[in-house]
Amino acid sequence: MKWLRPLLFPVGLFVILVLxxxxxxxxxxxxxxxxxxGAAGDKFGWSRTAVKSxxxxxxxxxxxxxxxxxxxxxxxxxxxxxxxxxxxIVAKFLVFxxxxxxxxxxxxxxxxxCVLGGAAWAWxxxxxxxxxxxxxxxxxxxxxxxxxxxxxxxxSGPLQEMKKQVPLTDLLPDNAxxxxxxxxxxxxxxxxxxxxxxxxxxxxxxRTRSGYRLRLVGExxxxxxxxxxxxxxxxxxxxxxxxxxxxxxxxxxxxxxxGQLGSGFSQQWGFLGIPVxxxxxxxxxxxxxxAGIFGxxxxxxxxxxxxxxxxxxxxxxxxxxxxxxYVGIKAQLDRRPVxxxx
Amino acid sequence: xxxxSLLQYSAPVALAAIGEVLVQKSGVxxxxxxxxxxxxxxxxxxxxxSTHNPWLGLGxxxxxxxxxxLIYAFFVLYLAADQVVVGTATNLLALGVTGSLFRxxxxxxxxxxxxxxxxxxxxIDPIMIVMILSVPVVWFALRRTGWGLAVRACxxxxxxxxxxxxxxxxxxxxxxxxxGLFAGLAGAYLSLVIAGSFAENxxxxxxxxxxxxxxxxxxxPVYVFLAALLIGYAVSLQFKFQTYGWNVPYQLMIAxxxxxxxxxxxxxxxxxxxxxxxxxxxxxxK
Numbered sequence: 001m002k003w004l005r006p007l008l009f010p011v012g013l014f015v016i017l018v019l020x021x022x023x024x025x026x027x028x029x030x031x032x033x034x035x036x037x038g039a040a041g042d043k044f045g046w047s048r049t050a051v052k053s054x055x056x057x058x059x060x061x062x063x064x065x066x067x068x069x070x071x072x073x074x075x076x077x078x079x080x081x082x083x084x085x086x087x088x089i090v091a092k093f094l095v096f097x098x099x100x101x102x103x104x105x106x107x108x109x110x111x112x113x114c115v116l117g118g119a120a121w122a123w124x125x126x127x128x129x130x131x132x133x134x135x136x137x138x139x140x141x142x143x144x145x146x147x148x149x150x151x152x153x154x155x156s157g158p159l160q161e162m163k164k165q166v167p168l169t170d171l172l173p174d175n176a177x178x179x180x181x182x183x184x185x186x187x188x189x190x191x192x193x194x195x196x197x198x199x200x201x202x203x204x205x206x207r208t209r210s211g212y213r214l215r216l217v218g219e220x221x222x223x224x225x226x227x228x229x230x231x232x233x234x235x236x237x238x239x240x241x242x243x244x245x246x247x248x249x250x251x252x253x254x255x256x257x258x259g260q261l262g263s264g265f266s267q268q269w270g271f272l273g274i275p276v277x278x279x280x281x282x283x284x285x286x287x288x289x290x291a292g293i294f295g296x297x298x299x300x301x302x303x304x305x306x307x308x309x310x311x312x313x314x315x316x317x318x319x320x321x322x323x324x325x326y327v328g329i330k331a332q333l334d335r336r337p338v339x340x341x342x
Numbered sequence: 343x344x345x346x347s348l349l350q351y352s353a354p355v356a357l358a359a360i361g362e363v364l365v366q367k368s369g370v371x372x373x374x375x376x377x378x379x380x381x382x383x384x385x386x387x388x389x390x391x392s393t394h395n396p397w398l399g400l401g402x403x404x405x406x407x408x409x410x411x412l413i414y415a416f417f418v419l420y421l422a423a424d425q426v427v428v429g430t431a432t433n434l435l436a437l438g439v440t441g442s443l444f445r446x447x448x449x450x451x452x453x454x455x456x457x458x459x460x461x462x463x464x465x466i467d468p469i470m471i472v473m474i475l476s477v478p479v480v481w482f483a484l485r486r487t488g489w490g491l492a493v494r495a496c497x498x499x500x501x502x503x504x505x506x507x508x509x510x511x512x513x514x515x516x517x518x519x520x521x522g523l524f525a526g527l528a529g530a531y532l533s534l535v536i537a538g539s540f541a542e543n544x545x546x547x548x549x550x551x552x553x554x555x556x557x558x559x560x561x562x563p564v565y566v567f568l569a570a571l572l573i574g575y576a577v578s579l580q581f582k583f584q585t586y587g588w589n590v591p592y593q594l595m596i597a598x599x600x601x602x603x604x605x606x607x608x609x610x611x612x613x614x615x616x617x618x619x620x621x622x623x624x625x626x627x628k
Contacts, residue, residue, distance in 0.1 A: 137426055138607065139604060142551070142601075157591060274430050274434075275431070311445070320432070320434040324432070324435070331423045332421070
């Protein structure tokens with residue numbers, strides 16, 4: 001039976017997908033066909049899938065790092081937004097300022113600003129936990145809502161576009177954005193950056209001392225403390241790294257896709273990183289797979305608009321059911337430990 | 343009149359928080375509270391829209407919240423799964439189900455959706471009265487009844503509760519369902535009393551604010567209720583700050599309740615008064 005295990009995830013996901021379509025009374029075969037062609041029908045479909053899965057992958061990696069360190073960061077959304085905001089502030093000075101800075105300098109600087117922004121927002125929650133004992137689950141969620149309002153304020157106030165007509169920041173010129181493979185496709189350099197980051201996170205968590213300490217603190221903080229690991233500092237580090245990854249996701253969305261910030265900048269990407277991380281078994285490389293699958297669902301679901309207005313919200317249902325199914329199966333397996341024949 | 347409107351602004355958070363006191367006293371954090379409130383708001387509105395009867399809407403809201411709570415309870419009690427993971431998933435499920443049904447039923451059109459509201463006399467509606475009465479009732483149930491003692495034992499030291507012949511998970515299920523009932527009232531209050539309408543993700547973090555207020559109110563119904571009034575006051579400022587002549591961006595005023603919730607948590611900090619076995623699943627030893 002053991003060889004069936006790897007099949008469980010895709011088969012289970014497919015069953016959930018079909019069930020969701022049936023429950024919402026959509027024509028199953030036609031919808032599936034639309035989903036597949038929308039996500040992988042041609043090179044445009046593949047590019048859509050890759051682009052949609054990039055923020056999912058990065059925020060998912062962020063969740064992996066935090067949760068492995070025992071910090072239930074569910075504030076990816078806020079860190080994503082604040083990352084984007086920091087990037088937009090830097091862009092305001094470097095790209096739209098009187099200085100004529102070439103793109104090969106502005107792009108890395110903007111991305112670094114995004115990383116710092118996300119890290120700062122996550123650090124706040126980590127600090128509140130370490131110093132004041134405020135539960136990370138609660139503080140990160142509250143910080144999400146605060147970040148959304150700060151974004152709304154910035155886009156209609158200090159960062160608003162120069163004509164002051166719509167609540168958006170200035171649209172970046174094409175040469176200040178991440179380079180694209182071709183003009184017709186959305187596929188941009190950020191996709192590759194995300195893949196590289198996934199490998200880096202894997203090496204960090206499983207091949208470095210710092211990553212080992214982080215996992216140990218998450219597994220058993222008392223044991224870590226007994227081994228003279230500075231638990232609080234490690235927890236703060238986990239939060240900051242997690243926030244950096246979510247901020248980077250915001251930066252890549254800003255420089256790769258959006259080009260400007262508005263109140264709809266984050267389509268719940270930060271929040272959706274949680275299912276990606278959980279279904280990736282909190283493993284950076286498996287997250288490549290789960291982010292790819294959910295990215296494909298998002299890419300494909302745009303075409304579902306032909307049958308229903310629901311679209312992307314259906315993907316939330318599928319993700320939630322997938323997590324519940326995964327949790328349920330895992331709990332059952334934990335309950336009856338499999339005795340391996342010796 | 344001023345006080346009644348304050349009660350109205352506070353009611354969604356206050357109701358959810360009073361229910362959450364019971365839940366947390368039994369040793370469970372209902373992270374899925376937000377989702378329960380959201381489905382209650384939506385299905386309350388939907389039932390009211392199709393029957394034109396706000397009372398049927400209220401009933402549907404409560405049933406929806408109870409179903410959502412049962413799903414949560416199945417995972418965290420029967421399967422002893424992690425409460426944060428399950429709560430996050432059920433919140434996402436609620437967001438997806440309500441969003442999908444809302445969009446497919448009413449479309450993406452921006453026409454104003456309006457349903458009949460629960461009637462109120464001089465601004466006082468029946469749910470508000472239930473809310474005020476529930477504060478002493480919950481206190482009495484927890485502090486002065488045998489059931490309340492058993493529930494608190496489950497939250498403090500479930501092994502002892504189990505050893506004295508109580509079923510830990512049954513008591514926790516009972517508290518969760520009562521909490522779900524309150525979440526249903528809270529969600530219905532948003533869509534059927536305050537707005538008379540529905541919007542996607544209407545609860546906007548109120549469930550989490552309620553959880554924060556339970557911590558701030560030190561798990562005591564009266565304090566928790568007063569803490570929720572503070573949030574209600576912060577919410578009410580959104581609608582009044584311009585008449586006070588404050589020259590601040592309105593986004594700041596919308597963010598204010600969240601900032602207040604965060605600040606009070608910082609203020610109370612680490613406390614020893616939380617139930618001892620909070621958020622720890624309990625499983626009988628074999």
